[in-house]
Amino acid sequence: MSDRLLKGIGVSPGIAVGPTVVVRWALPEVPHRVVPRTHVEKEVRRLRAALKDVKRHLTELQVRAEDRAGVDEARIFDAQILMLEDKDFVGGVAELIRENRLTAEKAFEFKTLEVRDLWTSVGSPLLKERLADLTGVAIRVIQHLMHRGDAEVWDSISQPSILVARELSPGLTVQLDREHVVGLISEEGTRTSHAAILAHSIGIPAIFGLRDAVARLPQGAMVILDGTRGTVLRDPTPEEVAEAERREARRHELAAHLEEAVAQPSVTLDGVHVALRGNVDLPDEIAAAQAHGAEGVGLLRTEFLITGHSVLPSEDEQAVYFRRVGDAFPGYPVVVRTYDLGGDKFPAPFRTAPEPNPFLGWRAIRVCLDEPELFRTQIRAVLRAAAHANIHLMIPLVTRLDEVERTREYMNEEADRLRQSGIEAAATVPLGVMVETPAAAVLADRLAEISDFLSVGTNDLTQYTLVVDRANARLADRFTPHDPSVLRLLKLVAEAARAAGKPASVCGEMASEPLSAFLLVGLGYETLSVAPPALPFIKWLIRQVSTAQARAAADAALAARSAALALDILRFALAEAVDLSLLDPDARLPAGRRSGSLRL
């Protein structure tokens, strides 16, 4: 069994059974052929005709994506279309044809490899996102020139299949045809990769960080993918398939059970209300958060407004979007996080010089404060939407007090300007700080004094505290918010907010995990913002525990000397209140420490 069982990181729960379809993001082999000098201009014309055809095809795909994923997500194709129109790039290919008498496909291949080498040598994770766009376009154009048909992934899929890839970009993930793709496996990435967060939100079972997946899972291999356990079982026996199907049926049954929780209040056994909000990355998650009873949006990511678009979004466009989200949650807050650009989020229209250490570089609030027009436009949009809905503003990656003070100044100035221009807008909105750096956590008492609320971004807080790249699959075991150092910071922030009389919440992925949600309640957080599909689960859990139980568990976890021990303590404590086998097989008690009351 063991060599058939592969282990990765379960990033989106659920079981899928089916054959694998390997997605190769490789350019096709292009034969080297020199054309007669008299044919050179014909090759250039062939190139231009192909670019036109591919552009038409991409536009058709964009329309299809609009139906499937929504208008905003479909704009991800803009970046690819833009590449086809890039004068430098296209001119460079034509030059290669003319100077070296190459075929159009060979010249296109050369130019693509040249640009790819250039981008790769920079080593920026930000450029990586655009690399996938470049490869995607090149594959389409070259296939077309070679009369090979297009490179659509799912056109070749005739039955529900499991996609295997070296890497999945958010762009590819958002385009997935859920009827044909029932599961995802990626060699790269972890739970906090944006593609993983997207897969979780869309509800496709997925495993990331599965090393050598492409080599170990050949095309058409039958597998059972368990996104909850993070396992892939190759060549399963009929009994194993039947067992997996039973488990999946049970999961669905449980999900139906959890749906009941949606209409019930989110209160602990001792009557403490733990507000559960949704994290919304893309517009189609608004409906999911609503359907799962979210009490507002605790983290409205805004990068999608830029990513994959050719131009920056206007103030009107943003104001309309923020109001739309606000209107979806009447009476509840919607926390708009200002652009978290840089790091792993590098949008096409926002070209910057590559940096050797982008995660320690010019990103998030630093970009916004240095680009006042970009920032002020977003602030104005928030103030305008706030005239009609309960909108809050939150700034990411804060490390210094003056970042909050300057933001407040900008907000006051923009509110004045809007008032003077007679434009309907709120005079101010609550201004919150994302605590996602050790600096902010240590300064939480002073940040709480000058802001209106704190919200802990545990994805980045863990990354920066433990010096572990959140997207590095090799270090996935080290990336844990249960490390004693992170737990201390979480406690520090909760206490600082309480002392200042300001609300504190957690909006990192951690809040979407049952054991961690239990811990966070115990540490004193009374607001959690979670991935929409996890809302019923977390609410169901909260309704079965008391704050006294959670506090005792959190105190014990804080005293643990390692993340593994802290997790053991939490499992053990939670098992007193909840049948853990219902939650997640990985949430089981360690062997030999199971309580008799458990049904495992």
Ligand code: PEP
């Ligand atoms: C975080 O860092 O925890 C967070 C919520 O922000 P993002 O994942 O968008 O960086």
Ligand code: MG
């Ligand atoms: Mg963050």
